[in-house]
Amino acid sequence: MSNIQDSNMQVTEERIRQHPRNVLEHGAGIVGTSVMQDPNLHVIAKTIYSYLCAYGDTDCLPRDQICYDLNINKNTYAKYMKQLVDCGYITRIQTRDENNNFYRNIYEINSEV
Template sequence: MFPLLAKTIYAYICAYASCGCTAFPKRDKIVRDLQINKDTYTKHMSRLVEDGYISRERTASGNLYTVRLSVPTYASAASTESGMTGLLVFESVAARGFDTVPRLVMPDRDLTAQAKAIYVYFASFAGAGMTAFPQRAAIMWETE
């Protein structure tokens, strides 16, 4: 499970990618908007890249971030029953639910990175609607 700040950085990149897959905010902007230091950003972004959720390409004008539409994961327990253990598969990001991330909250300096992550969590349940009803236990577990 990813730490909350890694989830926040992922949501930030998704917000700036909008309906597409690519975004190119500068590192200093991300750090400033999320109110985190560069070391924290580097640690969590490296994990997101390493685990295949985001790819990062250096260009002449800065970093180009691509939100990966499928991520590498290991086969589930159902696959191990058939004798296929340690099988690496690619799972669609949308397979477990997917929604756009509103960009509105990301540059708001009155909100902490944690508050932004929780906002995105609720927005992912609300979808295009205005309400969300996740259980408190689920919120605590999934945003820890």
């Protein structure tokens, strides 16, 4: 919280209120504060991480939808998803088809780092 002086030169304390309805009624997730406080993570990596956490246990979030919702391109997504993987916050699992050819990546949020 920060202190702000008003026109009467009194110091007031700034507060943020969380509204229990509207934005939260469509779902919410849990984001670890240690991830948000990690100085090695770029703000876009933190945004992607927060987005993924907001969907919790959703089975599938298409990359195109994530990029659209966050207003980023696929290269930006790949760059900062790699940062999350390299820092251990996300695990990348490469899947293969019946011919053992690369099929797709699955990303899992790590609860312990």
